[in-house]
Amino acid sequence: MPVYATRAIRREFVNTCDTFLDNVEKSRVCQIYKKFVGDSTTNETEIDVRVKLAFDLRDPDIITDIQHFNEERISIYNTFWEYAKKFLEGTAQDSVVAVDKRHHDPIVHLARAISVEDLKNQIAKLYLEELAIKFRNNIWLIFLDDKHRCKIKEPGHPVAAIEHEKQVVVTTYETFAVSDHDFTKCSLIPSVTMICNIPDNIEGSFYQGQVNIGLKDTTFQASSSLRYMTELYDMLIHTEKHHLFLMLYTDGGPDHKNTFLRVQLSLIAMFVALDLDYLVAVRILPGHS
Incomplete structure (x- = not known):
């Protein structure tokens, strides 16, 4: 029966060998793991070649979209998108503007969220505030x-x-x-x-x-x-x-x-x-x- 290893397991093995063995090529370590464990997982290069071939053939029947299996599932991001919409339509609608370039003025106008991480934090803050009010x-x-x-x-x-x-x-x-x-x-x-x-x-x-x-x-x-x-x-x-x-x-x-x-x-x-x-x-x- 074929054995398939995840990337995390292979990465952990490579990192362990790199810690205890000096000057060992990564390709050799991967080959050792594949031989001893009997890993049947196809390497990424072969997968890329197959994907490229599928696109080059331009046959729509080769590629299958399996997202329709998720139509009835509840996404874990629904709550985030709900509060993201509320944030953009509410508190940030008047402040989401481009940065003003002012070379002779200490005041610079920035957008309400200056990065993706900042946007996530502000949306989380809005969610927690409403959660606190509700309970x-x-x-x-x-x-x-x-x-x-x-x-x-x-x-x-x-x-x-x-x-x-x-x-x-x-x-x-x-x-x-x-x-x-x-x-x-x-x-x-x-x-x-x-x-x-x-x-x-x-x-x-x-x-x-x-x-x-x-x-x-x-x-x-x-x-x-x-x-x-x-x-x-x-x-x-x-x-x-x-x-x-x-x-x-x-x-x-x-x-x-x-x-x-x-x-x-x-x-x-x-x-x-x-x-x-x-x-x-x-x-x-x-x-x-």
Whole structure:
């Protein structure tokens, strides 16, 4: 019985050989895999030759369109296209314009979506906002972020409230007798968490709600994804509400980056602890929280 291997399996074998064997040609590795495994898969060159031959013959009966098998299936992209149409017809209808070239003016007019990835993100944001409004009585919408580190001076020893390579304004006859910001033994980081009051409609503001501010000592209270989830769990428990949905918006810091395994485990722990049915973790760009 013929054996057919996928591209992913062949690629993994080639990469493994490339890691442990030095200066081995890729063609030889592929041939070794084909012989030992008994792979009957036709290589891409032969497939391209057959496809070219089919087009050169110009026989419509050779090529069969099998898309008609998908006519009754529900596409997973239907929701995306629905909200893409709503986005283009609604919020972006007055702002989708070409870029203005202004060489002597600091203001440049750009389109609402400056790339395909940006368009996808804005459509996803619109979808999540409407989802939050629809289930506003059963959902927590949380905005979480760490702010700038605050330096703490020693008693009788002032510290310059500036960063590296910045200047301090002093008078002509005054002595600048303060320490640099690097010479501090203690610093605090404010952590801001807002439990959003979800509006009734999409035109309402999402930037209002209960704001909680906590201070962390950078030495003894190092930030971690598990610490953030623990603090958030304590806040939500004290709201005396049991919602089934949780939507969490954070910045792109390492303690919130949802592609990291430790962050994913913390989110799973939160999902189990709150007995949720649905959890959405959205990571936005750093500095845009």
